[in-house]
Amino acid sequence: MTISTIRGIVIKETFSGDSDKYIIIFAKDIGKVSVFAKGARKLKSKFLAGTALFTYGDFIVKESRGKYYLDSVDIIENFYGLRNDIFTLAYGTYFLEIIDKSVPNGISENLLLLLLLKSLQKLVKTENKELISSTFVLKLISFLGFFPSLKNCVYCGKQDTKYICAEGLLCEKCLKKEVPFVKISSPTIEAMIYIEMTSIDSVFNYNLTSKYLKELGRIGYFLVYTNFGKEIKSYEFLKNLC
Numbered sequence: 001m002t003i004s005t006i007r008g009i010v011i012k013e014t015f016s017g018d019s020d021k022y023i024i025i026f027a028k029d030i031g032k033v034s035v036f037a038k039g040a041r042k043l044k045s046k047f048l049a050g051t052a053l054f055t056y057g058d059f060i061v062k063e064s065r066g067k068y069y070l071d072s073v074d075i076i077e078n079f080y081g082l083r084n085d086i087f088t089l090a091y092g093t094y095f096l097e098i099i100d101k102s103v104p105n106g107i108s109e110n111l112l113l114l115l116l117l118k119s120l121q122k123l124v125k126t127e128n129k130e131l132i133s134s135t136f137v138l139k140l141i142s143f144l145g146f147f148p149s150l151k152n153c154v155y156c157g158k159q160d161t162k163y164i165c166a167e168g169l170l171c172e173k174c175l176k177k178e179v180p181f182v183k184i185s186s187p188t189i190e191a192m193i194y195i196e197m198t199s200i201d202s203v204f205n206y207n208l209t210s211k212y213l214k215e216l217g218r219i220g221y222f223l224v225y226t227n228f229g230k231e232i233k234s235y236e237f238l239k240n241l242c
């Protein structure tokens, strides 16, 4: 049995038995890892706080036959502010579910971890949660290599584009029934170019009116859905709230 430290954030929990749970940690250098936390759901468990969703910290684990067992947790940040109101929590939950469903197992991407942490911090502190959310989703798509081409129509090269599909912009003539697409406006295209080109530190520093922010959010979800083929349940919940 070897002991090691995993630095990361709890993105998912699955209950097991009466009082145990498995947590999925999105971890530095190793990506998504499943860890068994014995008795973590008991009220007096030493793991109670350390295994809650959004907990970022150092997880000390014992490894045996390829399985990880939680030994202790040093919490760095618990993102407690996310629980202040239901909107903030719903956005945070949406971020975790997207990471869980879009990042393949065995893929480690430290920039994605940094993006998630920065986005959760911004979510707690910023009023404009829609902007934080859309930016997080589109930057994630960019890091995973699925960002659409935003130059001209991807089929004919024409400049007059009013729609977007998973590959990129489309003109009216190139719309096809079998290729899913959504509408896109010029200010939204500009914002997407900014998000793709800008580093995490300043990627949230732009303005967009509410109408186009909503469009940006819809396009972000559209790209997640078309590229990864998975429904994000927390998106429906979020849409009903807003």
Ligand SMILES: [Zn+2]
Binding pocket: 153, 154, 155, 156, 157, 158, 170, 171, 172, 173, 174
């Ligand atoms: Zn075209």
